[in-house]
Amino acid sequence: MERRLYRSSQDKRLFGVCGGIAQFLRVDSTLVRVGVVILTVCTGFPILIYLLMAMIMPKEPSWAFAGDGFGLYDTPKAGHSRMNDLDSEIDRLEKQALVQEVHRLREELSKYRGL
Secondary structure, eight states: OOOOOOBOSSSOSSSSHHHHHHHHHTSOHHHHHHHHHHHHHHTSTHHHHHHHHHHHSOBOOGGGGTTSSOOTTOOOOHHHHHHHHHHHHHHHHHHHHHHHHHHHHHHHHHHHHHO
């Protein structure tokens, strides 16, 4: 079975990057988080990498936890729903930006068609 790197939807604090890396490496996510904090304090460089990975890494598919004992209709934790709200807001903003870009490109194209 092929392992893929995803942002974790179950084990996340901000965007699920450290949880996803921990799942991929099959280590405890606390170790990954502590490592990121130590490297950030020493160098400051992991913050940039973390933000880039949060934008680049795909979200974990919903079927990834289908057989691990979590029910489909389990109620989420209090902090978990807040992060889902943040993810949905980011998705909404990305879609809004895409629609605005399409409208702008259509206007540019209509200028050239009129010439």
